[in-house]
Amino acid sequence: MAPLIICKQVVKAYKVDDHELVALRGIDFEMQKGEMVSIIGPSGAGKSSLLNLLGGLDTPTAGQLTVDGQNLLNLRGRKLADYRLRQVGFVWQNVSRNLLPNRSALRNVTLPMMMAGVSPFQRGKLAMELLDAVGLSDKAHQRPAALSGGQQQRVAIAVALANKPILLLADEPTGALDRQSAAQVVELLQTLRQRYGLTILLVTHDLEVAAHADRVLTLRDGALGQDMSKYGDESPRMDDAGSIKLPETVRSRLADASHIAVEIRPEGVLLRPETEADDSAGMGDLLMDAPPPPKRRFAWLRRKPKVQS
Numbered sequence: 001m002a003p004l005i006i007c008k009q010v011v012k013a014y015k016v017d018d019h020e021l022v023a024l025r026g027i028d029f030e031m032q033k034g035e036m037v038s039i040i041g042p043s044g045a046g047k048s049s050l051l052n053l054l055g056g057l058d059t060p061t062a063g064q065l066t067v068d069g070q071n072l073l074n075l076r077g078r079k080l081a082d083y084r085l086r087q088v089g090f091v092w093q094n095v096s097r098n099l100l101p102n103r104s105a106l107r108n109v110t111l112p113m114m115m116a117g118v119s120p121f122q123r124g125k126l127a128m129e130l131l132d133a134v135g136l137s138d139k140a141h142q143r144p145a146a147l148s149g150g151q152q153q154r155v156a157i158a159v160a161l162a163n164k165p166i167l168l169l170a171d172e173p174t175g176a177l178d179r180q181s182a183a184q185v186v187e188l189l190q191t192l193r194q195r196y197g198l199t200i201l202l203v204t205h206d207l208e209v210a211a212h213a214d215r216v217l218t219l220r221d222g223a224l225g226q227d228m229s230k231y232g233d234e235s236p237r238m239d240d241a242g243s244i245k246l247p248e249t250v251r252s253r254l255a256d257a258s259h260i261a262v263e264i265r266p267e268g269v270l271l272r273p274e275t276e277a278d279d280s281a282g283m284g285d286l287l288m289d290a291p292p293p294p295k296r297r298f299a300w301l302r303r304k305p306k307v308q309s
């Protein structure tokens with residue numbers, strides 16, 4: 001089956017004053033239908049730029065971008081508006097971007113349906129079904145302000161799914177939530193993926209949230225990190241003594257390190273080169289807002305992707 005998303009050498013440059021800022025420098029990746037993929041990376045890496053391109057909110061400067069057989073570069077006007085309305089759903093970190101404050105949860109969910117020409121009866125019925133699916137049918141008549149942050153994001157997910165999109169794009173949907181609400185939201189995404197056959201691309205800062213996906217990709221300085229699940233015969237194997245033979249691509253990244261730090265984390269094992277100059281800071285700062293010191297690179301050995309049903 002053809003991949004749902006095909007991204008080939010996608011470049012995005014913004015004009016800023018009199019120069020160009022290259023936010024994405026040749027992104028290559030594919031996603032199969034029904035897959036859930038997380039993208040992690042520091043602020044400014046280009047994560048939102050990539051989601052905006054996939055969501056038809058912006059156009060690439062160069063490259064090829066196909067979603068469900070449609071070349072997004074060729075979509076214009078009505079077709080593009082239709083793509084945004086029916087084929088893709090967005091959830092943002094910022095709740096005020098997801099929900100209108102003066103409408104109830106139910107009327108937030110019915111709004112995209114109204115724009116798509118769904119009849120009032122159908123709208124009410126489908127919206128209640130969706131609110132039920134996100135566990136909030138009892139909050140249908142509340143306005144966003146009466147809901148907790150986690151509940152608001154769950155309504156936002158129902159809004160994003162209003163017109164039964166094939167692709168759900170979520171840009172740091174748990175960024176403003178506490179750990180427990182964040183876990184609930186990402187678990188809900190997984191449930192909905194099964195239920196509606198969704199394909200989900202999730203951008204996050206949070207490694208624990210990211211680890212719920214089948215694959216985790218890293219985006220740094222506009223370039224995607226290696227996805228180790230695609231290495232086939234070269235993918236690392238461990239012998240009985242616990243020795244791991246790393247693929248050359250990974251070894252070359254660790255080669256100039258005098259030590260390799262090994263960190264066990266919920267989502268897998270992290271190998272991090274430690275050079276003489278290394279200040280032994282934790283992994284956390286790598287993924288936070290500040291750009292990392294130039295020499296630090298890292299490689300993930302991840303759990304095997306979960307087998308999909």
Ligand SMILES: Nc1ncnc2c1ncn2[C@@H]1O[C@H](COP(=O)(O)OP(=O)(O)O)[C@@H](O)[C@H]1O
Nearest residue numbers: 014016021023042043044045046047048049050
């Ligand atoms: N509309 C825009 N105009 C100019 N520069 C932008 C615009 N959007 C993003 N950028 C720049 O592109 C880079 C990537 O931004 P973004 O995609 O928002 O990264 P992330 O979501 O990973 O934080 C940053 O340097 C940012 O300042």
Ligand SMILES: [Mg+2]
Nearest residue numbers: 047048049171
């Ligand atoms: Mg962003």
